[in-house]
Amino acid sequence: MPTPPSARGGRRPVAVVSFAQAQNQRREAHRNEVETLMPVFADVLGKVGITKDDVDFICSGSTDYLVGGPFSFVSALDAIGVWPPRRESHVEMDAAWALYEAWVVLQEDGVDAALVYGFGKSSLGDLSRIVALQLDPYVMAPLWPDPVALAALQARALLDAGKASEEDFAAVAARCRRSALDNPMAQVAYDRTVDELMTEDYVVAPLRRHALPPITDGAAAIVLAAGDKAFEWAERPAWITGIDHRIETHSPGGRDLTLSPSTAMAGRLAGVQDGRVDVAELHAPFAHQELILAQALDLGEGVSVNPSGGALAANALMAGGLIRIGEAASRIMDGRADRAVAHATSGPLLQQNLVAVLEGGR
Amino acid sequence: MAEAREPVTTLDTPIRLEYLFSAGIAQSKNLRGLAEGRFVGQRCPVCSKVYVPSRGSCPVDGVPTDEEVALGNTGTVTTFCVVNVPFAGQSIEIPYIVAQVLLDGADISFMGLIQEIPADQVRMGLRVEAVWVEPDQLGPSMASVKHFRPTGEPDAEYASYKDYT
Amino acid sequence: MFYFLHGARKVRGIDCEEVTVDQTAGADEGVLTSAHVLEYPYSRSVGPVIGAFLTGLRDGRILGASGSNGSVVVPPTEYDPETAEATGELVEVGPAGTVTSWAWIADPAPGQPLDHPFAWVLVRLDGATTSVLHVLDAPSPSEVRTGMRVRADFLPATERVGRIQDIRAFVPADDGGPG
Numbered sequence: 001m002p003t004p005p006s007a008r009g010g011r012r013p014v015a016v017v018s019f020a021q022a023q024n025q026r027r028e029a030h031r032n033e034v035e036t037l038m039p040v041f042a043d044v045l046g047k048v049g050i051t052k053d054d055v056d057f058i059c060s061g062s063t064d065y066l067v068g069g070p071f072s073f074v075s076a077l078d079a080i081g082v083w084p085p086r087r088e089s090h091v092e093m094d095a096a097w098a099l100y101e102a103w104v105v106l107q108e109d110g111v112d113a114a115l116v117y118g119f120g121k122s123s124l125g126d127l128s129r130i131v132a133l134q135l136d137p138y139v140m141a142p143l144w145p146d147p148v149a150l151a152a153l154q155a156r157a158l159l160d161a162g163k164a165s166e167e168d169f170a171a172v173a174a175r176c177r178r179s180a181l182d183n184p185m186a187q188v189a190y191d192r193t194v195d196e197l198m199t200e201d202y203v204v205a206p207l208r209r210h211a212l213p214p215i216t217d218g219a220a221a222i223v224l225a226a227g228d229k230a231f232e233w234a235e236r237p238a239w240i241t242g243i244d245h246r247i248e249t250h251s252p253g254g255r256d257l258t259l260s261p262s263t264a265m266a267g268r269l270a271g272v273q274d275g276r277v278d279v280a281e282l283h284a285p286f287a288h289q290e291l292i293l294a295q296a297l298d299l300g301e302g303v304s305v306n307p308s309g310g311a312l313a314a315n316a317l318m319a320g321g322l323i324r325i326g327e328a329a330s331r332i333m334d335g336r337a338d339r340a341v342a343h344a345t346s347g348p349l350l351q352q353n354l355v356a357v358l359e360g361g362r
Numbered sequence: 363m364a365e366a367r368e369p370v371t372t373l374d375t376p377i378r379l380e381y382l383f384s385a386g387i388a389q390s391k392n393l394r395g396l397a398e399g400r401f402v403g404q405r406c407p408v409c410s411k412v413y414v415p416s417r418g419s420c421p422v423d424g425v426p427t428d429e430e431v432a433l434g435n436t437g438t439v440t441t442f443c444v445v446n447v448p449f450a451g452q453s454i455e456i457p458y459i460v461a462q463v464l465l466d467g468a469d470i471s472f473m474g475l476i477q478e479i480p481a482d483q484v485r486m487g488l489r490v491e492a493v494w495v496e497p498d499q500l501g502p503s504m505a506s507v508k509h510f511r512p513t514g515e516p517d518a519e520y521a522s523y524k525d526y527t
Numbered sequence: 528m529f530y531f532l533h534g535a536r537k538v539r540g541i542d543c544e545e546v547t548v549d550q551t552a553g554a555d556e557g558v559l560t561s562a563h564v565l566e567y568p569y570s571r572s573v574g575p576v577i578g579a580f581l582t583g584l585r586d587g588r589i590l591g592a593s594g595s596n597g598s599v600v601v602p603p604t605e606y607d608p609e610t611a612e613a614t615g616e617l618v619e620v621g622p623a624g625t626v627t628s629w630a631w632i633a634d635p636a637p638g639q640p641l642d643h644p645f646a647w648v649l650v651r652l653d654g655a656t657t658s659v660l661h662v663l664d665a666p667s668p669s670e671v672r673t674g675m676r677v678r679a680d681f682l683p684a685t686e687r688v689g690r691i692q693d694i695r696a697f698v699p700a701d702d703g704g705p706g
Contacts, residue, residue, distance in 0.1 A: 030558050032386025035418045038426055052424055068381040068565050078417050081424025125381040128636065133377065137569075138577050139602040139691045140660055142375055144638040149647045152630035160628065160673045188544060204630050205668065214544065249608035253649050253658030254600065257628065370581040370689030373571045383563035390559040502559055 002231060005361035007241040008271045014106045015230040015237030016333070016358065019326030020044035021220035024187040024314030027123035028217040033072060036219050037079035037119055044115070044221040048233040052080050055223065056111040058088040059102045061095030061118040062318045065130045076119065087111075094118060095220070096283075096321030096344030096354050102224050103243055112229045118319035119219035127215055127317075135348060136250055147348070148212060151286040152204040154257040154349050159206055161258045164291050166206055170197040172287040173210040173312055180309025187314040188214045211287035218316025220323045238329035238340070238358040242270030245344075245354035252349050263296035263343065266355040270341075272297050274357070278337035279304045281324035283344045285311045292350065293343060303341075307331070321345060325356055332360045388418030391430060393502035399494045401433040403468055411469035437465040437510070438518040439488040440527045444481055457481045463490060463510055464526045471526050478511035486527075487517035576605045579617050585689040587681050590617040591655050601655040602691075608657075621652035623678040623700050628658075631668040640692055646671045650697055652679075653705040664696035676700045 004013035020043035022028075022036050045051060058080060062073045069075075073090045082088060089105075091097045095118025102114035128146035135141045158164045171194050180189035192210075200208040223233075230237040246262035246269075248255055267273075280303050284290035294305060306312075308327040311320050321344025328342035339359050346352040385393055388404060392415040395402030403414035404427035411420065412431050420427055442461035459476040461484065476484050477493075490510035500506045573581055576592060580603050583590040592603030592614035601620055606613060629646045632639070639645075640662045648671075649658035664680070665671050678700035687693040 029384075030387055030556055032384060032389065032418065035386050035388065035426075038419055038424070041424065065379070068379060068383065068563055075417065078419045078421040079424060081420060081422050083422040124383060125379055129379060129638075136602075137375055137571065138373055138573060139580070142691055143640055143660065143662070144636060145647055145660065146636060149630045149632060153628040153647060153649055156630060156673065157628045204632065209544065251602075251604075251608065251657065253627075253651075253660055254608050367585070370578050370585060371573060373573050373577075373581060373690060375569045375571055377565075377567040377569065379565045381563040381565065383561045385559040385561070387556070387558060390557050393559050394557060 002361070004227075004230070004237070004239045005241055005359045007239065008269070009242065009244075010103070010107055012107055012226045013230070013239055014103050014224055014226050015234070015239040016222055016325065016329035017225045017230050017234035017237050018044045018047045018223040019220070019330055020047065021185050021319070021323055021326065022218050024185055024216045024218040024316055026187065026215060026217070028121060033067065033076050033119055033121060033219075034079040036121070036217075037076060037117065037221075040117070040219050040221050041080060041115070044223055048223060050113075050223070050233065052115070055113045055115040056087065057102055057105045057114040058082070058086055059090065059098040059105075059114060059116050061091045061093050061098040061322065062120065063092050065133060066120050066122055066125065066317060068125055080115070094283075094318050094321035094344050094346050096325055097245065097346065099222060099224065099322060099325060100243060100245060100354060103240060106224060106226045112226050114224045115221060116224060116322065117219065117221035118316075118322045120317035120319055121217045122215050122317055123217050140251075148204045148207060150252065150349055151288070152207045153252065155206050155211070155286070155288040157257040158288055158291070163258055164288060166208070167194055167198065168291060169206075169211045169287040170194045170208070172284075172290045173197055176287070176290075176306050176309045176312040177210070179307050180313035183308045183313060185314065186309045187216055189309060189313060207286065207288075213285040213311050213315035214313075216314045216316040218314060218319050218323075220316070220319045220326055222322060222326050222329070234333060236333050236335060236360050238332035239361055240356055241359045242272070242274075242357040243354070244269035245352065247347070247352040250347065250351055255349075257349060258292065260292050260296040260350045260353060263293055263350065263353040263355065266353050267297040267341070270355045270357050272341050272355060272357055275339050277303045277339055277341050279307060279328055279331050279340040281308060281310065281328040281340070281342045282306055283311055283321045283324045285315050285320070285345075287312060289345075289350055297341060297343070297355070299341070321354065325358075328356075329358050332358050335360070386418060388416045388427065392416060396504065396506045397500050397502040399497070399500055399506065401435070401465055401492075403431040403433050403465075405429040405431050412467060413470050414465060414468045414472065431467065433465045433467050436489065436491045436513055437463045437468070438523050439476065439484065439486055439490060440464050440471050440523050441486060442476065442484050459484045461490075461510070464523055469526070474507065475509040476511070477509040485517065487520060487523070489513045489515040489518060574605065576603050576614065576617070579603070581689040583617075583619075584681075584691065584693040585687045587684065587687070588619050589621040589652060589679060589694075591620045591652070592617055598656040599654055600657050601652055601659050618654065620654035621679055623676060623702055623705070624650040624652035624655070625705070626663070626671070626673055626675045626677055627651050628673060629663065629671050631671065641696060645696065648677065648697060650677055661691070661694060662696045664698050670699065676702050676704060678702070
C-alpha cells in the first residue's frame with residue numbers, strides 16, 4: 001500500500017476521492033432541492049463505485065433563507081436515504097465548512113468515509129435582501145445594503161489604496177470567464193478582452209457588470225476517505241495535507257477591507273508555502289476579491305488561479321466554496337496538478353476564510 | 363414629547379421576504395392530482411413502498427420514485443388526536459379530530475381532518491374516505507380535501523397498519 | 528395556494544449579465560410555482576451596549592465603545608473585535624467624520640434609507656477608530672470622494688425612536704477637518 005504525503009494536523013490522513021456537481025444555472029426550473037441533489041449523489045458515489053451505505057458520516061451546508069422554508073436541510077436528506085439511521089450533521093454555512101467538520105470527524109477510528117454536500121437555489125427569492133440578513137441585525141441589516149454595494153465599498157478601498165486598478169478587476173474577470181470555457185458545468189463563460197470589458201457600464205461603481213458573480217442554482221458533493229480506504233477507492237486521492245479556517249469581525253467598518261488577514265493566517269496554518277503551488281481555486285465572488293486573496297496567500301507567478309473559472313463562472317451559494325475544493329481536488333486526482341490550494345469564504349466581504357492544501361503525493 | 367424617556371431596550375426589525383416557491387417535479391404531480399380530485403403517489407423501485415405525497419425520492423433508499431401510482435379514496439386512521447383548543451380564525455367547531463390517514467395502497471400516512479362522526483367515536487383502525495370540495499373549488503392543494511368521513515366498513519385489523527403508526 | 532405564473536420577471540441588476548428570468552419555464556412540464564411571502568416581525572432585545580448606542584441616537588448623540596489599545600469602536604460592541612476583551616466606557620463621537628469608502632447607488636431598493644440616489648459610505652467619525660456604515664445624501668457622485676468630511680443629519684427629535692435610521696443620512700460638511 002502506498003503512503004499518503006505528510007500532513008499538518010490530524011492524526012489520520014484524509015483525502016478527497018470523488019467530486020460531483022449539478023449543472024450551474026440561473027434558474028433550475030424543474031427540480032426541487034431533493035431532485036437536484038439525487039443525481040449529484042449518484043454521480044459522486046458512482047465515480048468511486050460505492051453506495052450511501054459505504055459512508056460513515058454525512059455533513060451538509062445550506063441556508064433555509066434561500067428556499068424560504070424551515071429545516072430545508074432535513075428534507076434534503078431524503079435525497080440520500082438515511083436508513084438505517086445515519087450519523088449526520090449540518091452547517092448553516094458554505095459546505096466547505098461541512099467538509100471541515102467531516103475532516104474532524106474522520107480523525108476518529110471507525111469513521112473512514114464521509115459524504116459532504118452543499119446546495120443553494122438562489123432563484124427563488126430576492127437574493128439582495130436575503131444576503132443582507134447575514135449582516136449585523138441591529139445597525140446594518142435595517143439599512144438593507146445589498147451585497148454588490150458592499151463589494152463596491154471594498155473595491156473602492158482597493159483603488160484608493162493604490163493596490164489595484166479597474167483594469168485589474170477586468171483582467172480577473174476576463175481570465176476567469178475564459179477559463180470557464182473549458183468548464184462544462186460553468187454558468188457564465190466568454191472570451192472577451194479587458195478593453196471590451198472596460199466598456200461595460202457600472203452596476204455599482206467601481207464595479208462593472210463583469211466584476212459581479214452570476215446568480216446560480218447549484219449543488220455539489222464530495223466523498224472524503226481516510227487512510228487505506230482512500231487508496232482503495234481512488235487511484236490518486238487528493239490528500240488534505242493542511243486545512244484551517246479563521247474569522248474576523250463581522251463589521252466591515254472595523255476591518256481593513258483591502259486585506260484578508262484571516263485568509264493569510266489560515267493559509268499559513270494550512271501550509272500553503274510549504275511547497276510549490278500548481279493550482280489555486282479561490283472563492284472570490286467579486287473579481288477584486290481574487291486580488292486580495294492571492295495577495296493574502298502570497299501566490300507567486302506560475303500558479304494557475306481559478307482554472308475552473310471560479311465563483312465568477314458560477315456562484316451557487318452554500319456550495320461555491322465546496323466546489324473550489326472539488327475543482328482543486330479534481331486536478332490532483334486526474335494528475336494535472338501535484339499540489340493545489342483551495343479557498344472558501346463566508347460572511348460579508350471575506351469575513352471568514354477556509355484554506356486547504358491538497359496533494360497527490362507519489 | 364420633551365419628557366425624560368427610558369433607555370431603549372428593544373428594537374423592531376421587521377423582515378419581509380418574497381419568494382417564488384417551486385414545487386418540483388414530483389410534488390407538482392401530486393398537487394395536480396389533488397386539483398383533479400384524486401391522490402397520486404409514487405413507488406420506490408428498490409423497496410416498492412408507495413409515498414403520498416412524494417418528494418421525488420425514497421427517503422430510505424435515496425433513489426428517484428419515478429413510477430406514478432393512482433391511489434383510491436379510502437384509507438385507515440392509524441392514530442388521531444382530539445383538538446379542544448380554540449384559535450383565531452378557526453372555522454371548525456371544537457372538539458374536532460385530526461388523524462393520520464393511511465390510504466389503501468400507500469406506505470406512508472398523512473394528516474387529515476375527520477368529520478361526520480362524533481369526536482368520541484373516532485378510533486384507530488377506523489375506515490375513512492376522502493370528501494372533496496365542490497368541483498369548481500378544486501385546486502392544486504390539500505385544501506381540495508374537505509375532510510375524511512367514516513365509510514361504515516368494519517375497522518381495519520391492527521396488524522394491517524401497525525407498521526405505519 | 529399554488530398557481531401558474533405568467534410572464535417573466537426582470538431581476539434587479541445584481542447579476543453579472545443582463546438576464547431576464549423566465550418564471551414560466553418549467554410550467555411546460557407541469558411544475559407548479561407559487562408566490563410565497565415570509566415575514567419575521569422580530570423585536571430584538573438590544574442589551575446594554577447597543578441599547579446605550581440606540582438610546583444615544585434617539586437623544587441625538589453617537590456613542591462608541593472604548594476598546595483595547597486606545598480603540599473606539601463605532602457602532603459599539605460589547606467586546607473588542609481585535610482582543611475579545613470587554614469594552615470599557617462609552618464615549619461620544621462625531622457627529623462629523625471622514626468618508627473611508629463609498630459606493631453610489633443610482634436606483635435605491637425598497638427599505639433603504641433614502642428613496643433618491645445616494646452613496647453608501649463608511650464613515651470614520653471623529654474620535655472613532657472604526658467606520659460606521661450609513662448613507663450619504665449628496666447631489667451627485669461627482670461630489671463624493673474618499674476623505675471628504677461629512678456629518679450626521681439626525682431626524683427631528685420627535686421622530687427619533689432609537690434605531691440606526693434616527694440618523695436620516697450623512698451630509699457633506701465643509702468643516703475643514705476634525706476639530
